[in-house]
Amino acid sequence: MLTAEIKRRFLKFFEDQQHTVVPSASLVSEDPTVMFTIAGMVPFIPYMTGMVPAPYPRATSVQKCIRTNDIEEVGKTPRHGTFFQMGGNFSFGDYFKKEAIGFAYTFLTTPQDQGGLGFNPDDLWVTVYKDDDEAFNYWLELSDIPAERIQRLGADTNYWSAGKPGGPAGPDSEIFFDRGPAYGIDGGPATDDDRYVEIWNLVFMQYERGADNGDGTFELLGELPQKNIDTGIGLERIAFLLQGVDNMYETDQVRPVLDRAAELSGRVYGNGGEDDVRLRVVADHVRSALMLITDGVQPGNEGRGYILRRLLRRVIRNMRLLGVETATFPELFPVSMAAMKDAYPEVERDFDRISRIAYAEEQTFLRTLAQGNAIFAEAADAAKSGGLNALDGAVAFKLHDTFGFPIDLTMEMAAEAGLNVNRDKFDSLMREQVERAKADARARRGALADLSVYSAFRAMGETAFVGYTELEAQSRVIGIIANGESVTSASAGETVEIILNETSLYAESGGQDADHGSLRSAVGGFEGRVLDVQKPVQGLVAHTVEVVAGTIAVDDEVETVVDAVYRRQASEAHSATHLIHAALRDTLGPDAHQTGSYNKAGYMRLDFGWSEPLSAETRSELEEITNRAVRQDYEVITREMSLDDAKALGARALFGEKYGSVVRMVEIGGPWSRELCGGTHVANTSQIGLVNLIGESSVGATNRRVEAFVGRDAFSDFAAERALVRELTSGLRVPRDQVADRVASLVNELKQANKRIAELESAKLRDKLPELLDQAEQIGGMRVVATFLGTVAGADDVRSLALEARERLGSDAAVVAFIGEANGKPSIVVATNQAARDLGANAGAMVKVASKQLGGGGGGKPDVAQGGGQDATQHAAALTEVRDLLRSL
Template sequence: MQTAEIKRRFLKFFEERNHTVVPSASLVSDDPTVMFTIAGMVPFIPYMTGVVPAPYPRATSVQKCIRTNDIEEVGRTPRHGTFFQMCGNFSFGDYFKREAIEFAWTFLTSAQDEGGLGFNPKDLWVTVYRHDDEAYRFWREIANIPEERIQRLGEDTNYWSAGKPGGPAGPDSEIFFDRGPEYGIDGGPATDDDRYVEIWNLVFMQYERGVDNGDGTFEILGELPKKNIDTGMGLERIAFLLQGVENMYETDQVRPVLDLAASLSGKKYGDKDDDDVRMRVIADHVRSALMLISDGVQPGNEGRGYILRRLLRRVVRNMRLLGVETATFPQLFPASMRAMKDAYPEVERDFDRIARTAYAEEEAFLRTLAQGTTIFEEAVSGAKGSGLAQLSGDIAFKLHDTYGFPIDLTMEMAEEAGLRVNRDKFNELMTEQRERAKADAKSRRSALADLSIYSDFRAKGETQFIGYEDLRAESEVLGIIVEGSSVPVARSGQVAEIILAETTLYAESGGQDADQGWLIAPSGGFEARVDDVQKPVAGLIAHTVTVTEGEIAVGERVESVVDEVYRRQASEAHTATHLIHAALRDALGPDAHQSGSYNKAGYMRLDFSWNQPLSKETRIELEEISNAAVRADYEVITKEMSLDDAKALGARALFGEKYGSVVRMVEIGGPWSRELCGGTHVSGTSEVGLVNLIGESSVGSQNRRVEALVGRNAFADFATERAIVRELSSGLKVPREQVTERVEDLLASLKRAEKKIADLEAAALLGRVPELLAGAEQVGSINFVGGSLGTVGSADDIRHVVLDIRERLGSEASVVAIGGESNGKPIIVIATNEASRDLGVKAGALVKLAAGVLGGGGGGKPDVAQGGGQDAAKLPEAVTAVRRELQSV
């Protein structure tokens, strides 16, 4: 059975059971704390936690997912893939354990000619949480699984939690397929052997969890008011089992790339274990990269971009280990696209863009590999010349960090040269790098400029930033990059990166946005607007410019000119960031430490560790403390000193930043605020002018964010608010101190009036019930009432009328189908009574039929369902379609 057919059957099975089919969300997660969609339930988390009311009681989806935490296992086990598709069915306070178990078992074991997957029940095992007697009983009753094939396991495998106090938690039950004795030892899933493949996980969210107990467990506060179901069936795992292949890499959506890698390398899949692993890695990573680029991810050095770049480079590395050193993406990516386009047509539609991104990244990496190989060979020669048997970890890290060499490639090359690699030192440096990484850092560098270009310029020395003292200065043009290539000249109309020996323009770093300004030829004839200033590699500053006049060549002199107004306002904002940080520590204590920041002219934001919203009083206090420091006109002093000396003075370092042995400390009011910072600042706090706190929000479970306007922007905002208050005071004819009270009174009056109107409208609609009942007709075996209410306020208005009519029709088999129009859109609500449902009539099926006529969709329970569409003029036709459907009952 093809993968696409399994997906189709899954969605059809649950749609027939009143689940709303929800399309896959993007691989790029909306959650700012998560880079990717890592599980099928991620898009539904707001509904499961109750933060957002669920728009439907039941849902089903096949969700695209990316996980790279087990990347080293890819190709080595039958089931680990970085990209996978998770089939899920979800209940939001509707059905629970019994139904979830029955659905899963029915779909898995029903015959294929009946729409199921046709698994033999004798091949399936089940695990339940050790204390979940209810799930155990349901499995025995529903599936009649022998007791010996139901295993009770502990919290580490069969208990799920949202991960924080107040969130949902509950036991889960997993279904495993036994591949047979030729694949491993007997004993069931408890053995954790690859013989038993987990194919479905049913999570029963029934409790509210409390705080951690300190031993990996947590307190249970009680049952949730609404119990939820979250299940996940691995599509790739089901596919490889049903297709009779050995692993997910040999399924129809992945195997074509594996076979092509074998063909390009001249090797045969199945001949050699190491080569087989490499081919499987290539097939997996090409598909993952295809899907990531399709969803808008671009290769980069941070965050999602780094994950994508790593996948692409691992493909290149494994092709090289198979003996192929030329570009292969132009063959591999089209093969993956052809395998995936039936399930995801967008990969074919957007393939030109996907291909350009992938091919350019491969070309850039092949160049850096060539340059890195030269560095490697020099290091090997030096080590052997010194009689060493080991390549230093520093060299291995440089090859990884600057030239993109994966450590295992360096280790294999070193082994071929008869050397070992100091892996411990390499791991130490990698850990330091990960700690320096910023989750919200931007990647604005030229998409196609590989690091070797920057490395060539960096070899000429560091770019000196002299903008603390000077706002304009001459320097030599060391290099020019246009569209990813080093060029000798930048001409009018071009966007270019220009690298100077010295610059007065501040490069974005430490949370401070880049300076604005110009590059100008001292003798005239050339001018460029500076759009961005970045540090593409350590010690190098690159100016992204738009050339507005003339041309400039490498080796010529150019003057960097800072926009003084922008710099002054940016400096005010950066100093205000330090004031807010100090104020947070004053108000909340030392645990409220900075985790990130961003500031530009007139604006600042600061992220800090804290696990709950700030009260109104605390926000006022922060603003008061900060502005008290402004009024105090503390002197702002910058000092360079050793890192140890700065720490001894209590200077605060930002987690994730890299500091050298000599650091720059910014001191405000002596010990009141001491921070390590390379940004620009005012000389006294009174120059900040004013700090106006405008926002406070969450940026993760343990982090908050405050935002403020600074200086002139803060004054302008207050002036706007003052003008608004003045107008309200005049219009309401009350003193300004009474404006709030007067507005509250008016809102209360408006609310009462709206309620009165709603009550009158509802009464008027219910008054039409006798008229609608008078039109009742016998359709087949059903007493049918159909019609339209015309324009209504909402679907609830129609629902009230429908339920009232159903109640008045009594116990005779009846169906009510009433439509209406709200905000220009048609709505139809259908209700059945018990007698009609006994005849097989379901409201959900009928409403889908009616909504289809209206050009939309709908769903609901068998007793009541609701749908909508686009064309309100077709409401009579929709009701007629329902009437026609009932004639056969």
């Protein structure tokens, strides 16, 4: 049975049991503390905790998931995958243990010709929480599984929680498939043997979890407002069992990539060695990357982008270990797309964009590999020249951190060079980096308010936004939050969050900054300045307000007042963002899709998928198309409609955004610009006034950013440029059309003058050389010239003078160490001749110890080496280090 068919049957079964079928959410998690959607229940947590009223009593979904905490185990076990699909059925206070157990058993054991999966009950085992007599008895009542195959286990395996305080928790019951004695020992799931594959987890959510106790357990804060059911079925695990293969990597959605990788490498899969693991890693990671890019993730150096980049580079590394050093993504990604398109048609529709991003990342890393190889070669040469048998762990860490080299790749290269790697130093630096990352994550989590404080207010209903048509609105205070806790009132001088039943103030979302404005009330003489407007939970708006005068209390009537000037300018900027997006597609083609945006009064920026800088001509064309749309005075039309109808009209959605069944479509110039957007906009494009493109830059290997001033700010920027041109024409005494030529001429004259000065400085240095050589001292049978040269034109002068000095000192053992100061920073060069090297002198070693004194670093070969630093005043101490090292030989 194909994986897509398992998905179809699962959803059909629960739809027949009156469950609402909910489409998969994005792999990009809405939770700011979590990068990815890691389980099928994640999108439903607000309903389970009661923070947001559930729109349906029971639901079912097949959710796309990504987990990277076990990435090193991928390929080694039959069940660890980075991307996987989790089917789930959920009840929000509707049914509980009995029904959940009955549904699971029925679907698993119903014959395939009747719509089920056809598992034999004799192959199934069940586990329950050790104290859960209720679940144990339901299994005996509702299934044919005997008591001896229902095992009671502890909290470490059969008690589930959402992983953080405020989330749901409760006992669970897991269903396992016994693969038979050929796969391991007898004894059931309690043995924790790979023979028993977990295929379904039924979680009985009854409690709200509290803080960790420090020993792996956590406190329970009490019963949830309603008992919920969350279940998870692993489609990949079900698939490899029903398809009669040994692991998830051999299923229909993964095996084609594995086979193509084997063909490219000439390796044979199935021998049970390291090659099998590498081929599985390639197959898993290609599919995972395909799905991440589909959901809008771009390779980067942090967060989600770093995870994607790591997956892609692990593919390249494993293909290298399989003997393939050329680009392979154009061979592997189309195969993965073909395997996944039946279940996820979007991977085929969007494959041009997906493949462009993946292929560009591979080419970038192949170039990075070349750069890293050069650094590795230099470090390896220095280690061997210094008589060492191991590569410095700091070098291995730099290769990992800066160039993306996995440590095992560095170790492989070191072994080829006859070296080990100082793993202790590498591991120490890695631990420091991990601790820094954890501390940063803890700080981010600590900065977030406990969202549970909003649940009572959200239960009263959604905050109505009336600001599309009204800038002032009457409202009622339904809640006040101070320092993360609900309070009944606030007075002048306090800054609090105020929850209203409706508001005219726009909350930051969709790339648009929050409105500026105020709250006021005749009751208590209240006046409040709005500092921020956010949506802490779905459907609820929180106003951060500085109480300027009077008092405010729950149930008070207040008036929300939008700063009309700021709103107008913000709307101009947001509408301009849509125009530039459409102009980009006109100029570059449909691949230039928006990946992110930010706009506020007078300013906008837009990130879009593209891998090359825009030429000056393209930027000019982009600006002209945008302002032409402004001049054409297009009507800006907003309409609410179903998501399917909007897509049918060609409306564009932003990757990673979550849309409901009813969406708001903003149309400008008919089909020229149709986008799903909840922001505020002008009524006609002429109201934008002017768009001034001020910058275009890279924000990643496959992402570019354009920035623009809009409206009054655009005019002000042009006026400032005009004033500057006037000042230049006056100062240079040339007409405006000759300013550029005159400035270019002056710049050329300045370059020539600087070049002549540098030549004179270099000649002056060379003239001092005889005097410097006369100052040579004897150290350990070597003539040593160690001198601070003072201010020099550049580091090249120090190097050329050191090499010339070495030549003049002849064939007798000689060492030259010169330090010069260029642009306020020191530069050191050490040169040795063959006779000095025969006595043990090593230029690289001397530069290394001297550069530390200068506050920097450096190195090189034994004959000549170069370094630098930040503190030129330490030149004497640096030269002393050189002399001391020579004396120690």
